[in-house]
Amino acid sequence: MMKVEALAKAMIDLFLAHLIVGEEEEVKEEDVMFWALVYFEGLGRGDELKRAQRMTREILAYKRALRRLRGSPAGRPENVAALIIYNISHSGPKDLQKRELWENKVATNHSYSRIRNVEEALDLIEEVRGTYLTERAISEFMGRTVNLDRVARFVEEEYEVLVTKGEGNG
Amino acid sequence: MAEERAMGPWKELGEFLGARSRPAARYRAHPPKAVLSMYLAGELPARPKEWTKDRVQALLAGRVSDWTAWEVLAHLRTCPKCRRTLAHLKKAEASKPTRWLRKVLENPKIAGVGWALAGAQAIALAALILFFSLSSPPHKLDTKPDLTLPNTPSQVTLVSAWVVPEPDVDIGEFSRFLHSLGIVVVDGPDERGGYKVMGKEEAIQSLFESPLIKLIQKEVTP
Numbered sequence: 001m002m003k004v005e006a007l008a009k010a011m012i013d014l015f016l017a018h019l020i021v022g023e024e025e026e027v028k029e030e031d032v033m034f035w036a037l038v039y040f041e042g043l044g045r046g047d048e049l050k051r052a053q054r055m056t057r058e059i060l061a062y063k064r065a066l067r068r069l070r071g072s073p074a075g076r077p078e079n080v081a082a083l084i085i086y087n088i089s090h091s092g093p094k095d096l097q098k099r100e101l102w103e104n105k106v107a108t109n110h111s112y113s114r115i116r117n118v119e120e121a122l123d124l125i126e127e128v129r130g131t132y133l134t135e136r137a138i139s140e141f142m143g144r145t146v147n148l149d150r151v152a153r154f155v156e157e158e159y160e161v162l163v164t165k166g167e168g169n170g
Numbered sequence: 171m172a173e174e175r176a177m178g179p180w181k182e183l184g185e186f187l188g189a190r191s192r193p194a195a196r197y198r199a200h201p202p203k204a205v206l207s208m209y210l211a212g213e214l215p216a217r218p219k220e221w222t223k224d225r226v227q228a229l230l231a232g233r234v235s236d237w238t239a240w241e242v243l244a245h246l247r248t249c250p251k252c253r254r255t256l257a258h259l260k261k262a263e264a265s266k267p268t269r270w271l272r273k274v275l276e277n278p279k280i281a282g283v284g285w286a287l288a289g290a291q292a293i294a295l296a297a298l299i300l301f302f303s304l305s306s307p308p309h310k311l312d313t314k315p316d317l318t319l320p321n322t323p324s325q326v327t328l329v330s331a332w333v334v335p336e337p338d339v340d341i342g343e344f345s346r347f348l349h350s351l352g353i354v355v356v357d358g359p360d361e362r363g364g365y366k367v368m369g370k371e372e373a374i375q376s377l378f379e380s381p382l383i384k385l386i387q388k389e390v391t392p
């Protein structure tokens with residue numbers, strides 16, 4: 001039978017993919033919490049509830065920042081996608097071959113504007129993981145300069161709100 | 171190292187994404203082809219009303235009675251067999267006759283119009299080939315223009331390609347853009363919204379760089 005954590009991982013990747021394409025309304029708090037719990041229970045290393053709550057808060061913080069930037073003069077919602085892509089690229093073991101492939105792709109006109117649906121975003125997650133891209137490379141991919149530190153501050157603020165007020169604000 | 175830090179709240183997510191994947195087990199059952207076809211056509215409901223432990227068990231076994239798009243997608247990400255099936259279905263879908271051809275087959279009366287259009291396309295293609303055959307490096311002003319057809323085959327390589335414009339591109343703009351490159355449309359649109367175009371190799375090559383084009387498949391005409 002398929003391993004439960006593999007299935008939960010695919011579902012959590014799906015939440016991230018929806019955020020990357022800007023469909024934040026698809027990321028529902030109860031669903032995220034459910035699959036995060038399934039994932040950590042599948043791993044069975046203890047502290048499942050706490051870790052699931054923390055992961056849910058992290059995902060919801062990106063969702064809230066995305067929503068906050070929609071129609072706001074403070075920045076563009078796609079900047080949140082840029083931050084997510086950057087962070088995914090800084091996860092896992094470093095893979096220089098993947099990084100080279102990805103950079104070549106960006107050099108040949110592969111840009112964020114071509115990521116239109118969740119399937120493409122899921123492929124992107126696979127592609128960038130472990131590439132450890134620079135902010136400059138992310139800006140090149142987005143087609144403009146993105147101040148990732150600034151976006152990260154927005155997301156941190158939203159995370160703090162979730163910690164102090166509970167997850168009911170997702 | 172500054173280059174290696176993640177930004178923002180990313181602790182659990184970082185560990186989650188960085189975790190080494192365990193060897194994937196296999197599903198005992200899979201979504202039926204009809205479900206995959208419905209998924210391709212966007213006809214499945216987005217997600218179940220509620221995910222429960224029983225539903226997770228059904229998903230893990232690959233035996234769900236009412237598949238949703240989310241679940242099919244999650245299954246596809248974890249099942250190479252179904253990814254291959256889906257790729258075959260997509261291919262079969264793409265090779266189906268176009269809506270226009272189906273119409274003609276159902277109603278032969280309109281085939282006449284079709285043949286007239288095909289004839290017009292053939293004439294346009296012939297004119298294009300003649301144009302490229304005659305085009306040569308610019309003549310000096312003091313030399314007599316050579317208006318005769320060359321005896322040897324033209325050295326100009328014509329290339330045809332199928333191009334699919336970006337969905338938000340206006341067709342008028344797309345057509346003007348092709349015209350500016352000396353490229354002509356010889357067929358289409360097909361079901362993907364793609365057009366068969368023909369032009370000089372360098373002109374076709376420049377399409378790869380264009381932000382107006384979503385997909386391009388090149389074919390070399392001898």
